[in-house]
Amino acid sequence: MTGPNPDCKPTGSKSRVTRVKIVTMGSRVKWAVLAACVVLICAAAFGIKELVAPTPDTGAKAAINAFAAAWGRQDAAATASLTTAPGQAGESFTQTFQAMNAREVDVEVRKPVEYSDGTASFSLQTTWKFDADHSFTSTTSGGARHLSTGWKVTWDPAVIYPGLPAGGNLREIRTDATPAPTVTSRSGKTFMYLQPVNEIVLDPTQTRNLNSSAAALANALAPIAPLITTSVINQKLAQTPGQAITAVTLRNSDMAVLRRDPASVPGVTVRRAGMLVMADRRLSSPLEAGLTNYWQAIRDATAGWQVQMVGPGLAPQRLDGEQGPPGPAVSTSVDQGVQLSLGDAAVEVGQPATIMALDAKSGAILGVAQNDYAADRGNNLDAAYPVGTTLDPVLAAVDKSARANQETTDQILDRLGLGVQFTIPGASAPTKGSGVATIDLQSAASRMSMTNMAALGVAMARSASGAMSSVAPYVINGVPTKVAGGSLGNLDAGLTTPIWAAMRSTAKSGDASDLTSAPGLRALVGTNGPEGPGWFVGVQGGKVIVIYTEGPKSGTAALQVAQKYFRIN
Numbered sequence: 001m002t003g004p005n006p007d008c009k010p011t012g013s014k015s016r017v018t019r020v021k022i023v024t025m026g027s028r029v030k031w032a033v034l035a036a037c038v039v040l041i042c043a044a045a046f047g048i049k050e051l052v053a054p055t056p057d058t059g060a061k062a063a064i065n066a067f068a069a070a071w072g073r074q075d076a077a078a079t080a081s082l083t084t085a086p087g088q089a090g091e092s093f094t095q096t097f098q099a100m101n102a103r104e105v106d107v108e109v110r111k112p113v114e115y116s117d118g119t120a121s122f123s124l125q126t127t128w129k130f131d132a133d134h135s136f137t138s139t140t141s142g143g144a145r146h147l148s149t150g151w152k153v154t155w156d157p158a159v160i161y162p163g164l165p166a167g168g169n170l171r172e173i174r175t176d177a178t179p180a181p182t183v184t185s186r187s188g189k190t191f192m193y194l195q196p197v198n199e200i201v202l203d204p205t206q207t208r209n210l211n212s213s214a215a216a217l218a219n220a221l222a223p224i225a226p227l228i229t230t231s232v233i234n235q236k237l238a239q240t241p242g243q244a245i246t247a248v249t250l251r252n253s254d255m256a257v258l259r260r261d262p263a264s265v266p267g268v269t270v271r272r273a274g275m276l277v278m279a280d281r282r283l284s285s286p287l288e289a290g291l292t293n294y295w296q297a298i299r300d301a302t303a304g305w306q307v308q309m310v311g312p313g314l315a316p317q318r319l320d321g322e323q324g325p326p327g328p329a330v331s332t333s334v335d336q337g338v339q340l341s342l343g344d345a346a347v348e349v350g351q352p353a354t355i356m357a358l359d360a361k362s363g364a365i366l367g368v369a370q371n372d373y374a375a376d377r378g379n380n381l382d383a384a385y386p387v388g389t390t391l392d393p394v395l396a397a398v399d400k401s402a403r404a405n406q407e408t409t410d411q412i413l414d415r416l417g418l419g420v421q422f423t424i425p426g427a428s429a430p431t432k433g434s435g436v437a438t439i440d441l442q443s444a445a446s447r448m449s450m451t452n453m454a455a456l457g458v459a460m461a462r463s464a465s466g467a468m469s470s471v472a473p474y475v476i477n478g479v480p481t482k483v484a485g486g487s488l489g490n491l492d493a494g495l496t497t498p499i500w501a502a503m504r505s506t507a508k509s510g511d512a513s514d515l516t517s518a519p520g521l522r523a524l525v526g527t528n529g530p531e532g533p534g535w536f537v538g539v540q541g542g543k544v545i546v547i548y549t550e551g552p553k554s555g556t557a558a559l560q561v562a563q564k565y566f567r568i569n
Contacts (some may be wrong), residue, residue, distance in 0.1 A: 060120035063151035085155035099171030168311025203244035207267030298327035339367035345565035351551035360461035390526025393502030414486030417455025457544035463496035527555035
């Protein structure tokens with residue numbers, strides 16, 4: 001019989017079982033067992049692997065790595081579940097992840113060591129990445145224990161940051177340079193400044209009797225804000241059903257006048273914040289929104305950041321951060337005296353009215369005011385409204401000039417400021433009512449914004465003084481207005497002379513002839529029919545006055561507002 005192949009290699013082309021006869025004292029050969037042994041030996045020699053899944057790593061290092069990976073994903077529940085105290089850890093990690101609000105977190109495990117007594121130690125380097133400009137890195141150490149459920153990281157708040165107290169967390173906050181910029185007027189005096197305010201918020205989900213809370217809140221506010229009635233509060237609630245509303249925002253001095261703390265009303269909370277407000281409390285203006293937007297852009301550009309450690313009974317502790325320099329003051333063309341008189345004029349009528357004053361030479365905006373009716377309607381400087389008959393003398397002169405000089409009508413309208421769109425930093429604010437001017441020489445369907453009409457008034461005033469060119473209105477000194485849809489430019493006397501004559505006639509013997517206390521007035525007056533709107537564009541005393549009103553007899557209303565303005569100036 002042939003003996004076994006000593007290399008366990010196949011000896012022929014056909015598969016066969018090599019049987020080996022082994023003789024021991026007094027025993028017989030057990031062929032089946034020997035054959036199986038030989039096959040297994042040869043299989044091992046050919047490198048065949050056992051098809052059994054590898055045993056997962058259940059050691060300390062694997063648990064610590066899983067803990068770090070869950071942290072890096074900012075998964076508070078998963079991170080906490082890998083600790084010895086998931087409840088406490090979950091609270092701290094949840095608060096930290098939310099308060100840090102990091103774009104990305106890198107957690108690197110360093111020096112993991114497992115000991116024979118069922119414990120382990122490790123350190124972590126954690127980098128919180130907020131944006132391209134800044135990040136925060138810390139190094140912490142921790143331990144782990146082998147429990148019946150496997151390896152767990154021993155919970156200690158210090159694993160998040162050294163010295164973090166129980167119930168504490170890290171947070172990243174924005175910081176603003178001090179002092180905050182102010183908004184100054186034409187004279188250099190403070191026009192607007194940052195002031196602590198109190199937002200009085202009513203949340204309908206936090207009171208059992210909403211009607212009772214609304215009435216109680218109105219009663220509490222009555223000494224300082226009598227216009228915030230129960231009806232007004234209910235109207236605000238109806239506009240956003242089920243959502244909290246801000247009934248009013250009060251300064252600290254206002255709060256001292258109240259007989260009752262609004263926060264004592266069920267469902268009411270007082271949120272303390274900072275707001276850019278008028279230095280003179282008698283003033284209000286549609287310019288506030290645009291100026292606040294510009295001021296806020298400066299604050300954003302100079303803002304800093306800070307990572308803090310906070311906890312029960314612990315003053316916030318700065319861990320890292322940077323702060324930019326204070327921003328410059330916002331210098332405007334607003335005249336506070338003019339602004340006050342505009343406000344008094346706007347409330348002369350019981351229908352929507354907005355009034356704007358500009359320097360007749362430069363186009364600088366001296367002030368803008370409107371009454372509550374106009375504010376509620378959302379009327380603004382950028383929206384395009386029907387002009388009706390107001391521009392009839394202008395459009396007739398444009399048509400004649402275009403034929404005489406072989407220029408396009410659009411070019412002439414643009415140079416007058418009527419065919420373009422203005423974006424005025426500090427005055428223009430994004431609104432759903434914004435629109436582009438449209439002009440039709442053959443009908444009364446033309447639409448203009450108040451800034452278009454203002455540019456026209458300034459162009460006419462400048463032409464009368466010999467400056468034969470148009471300029472864009474502006475409100476922030478040194479910050480140009482963006483002009484789109486065409487170009488301003490030089491004006492021709494053949495165009496401006498008949499318009500100026502028409503404005504003189506309107507003031508002397510036309511619709512504006514009843515206005516008093518306005519020597520040298522030149523004006524355009526018109527409506528878009530009995531239901532308005534109504535317009536007034538006047539040049540007087542080195543100023544251009546633009547008035548826009550809505551509602552029945554709005555042309556008369558515009559003249560009433562103009563008369564009140566001239567009477568008090």
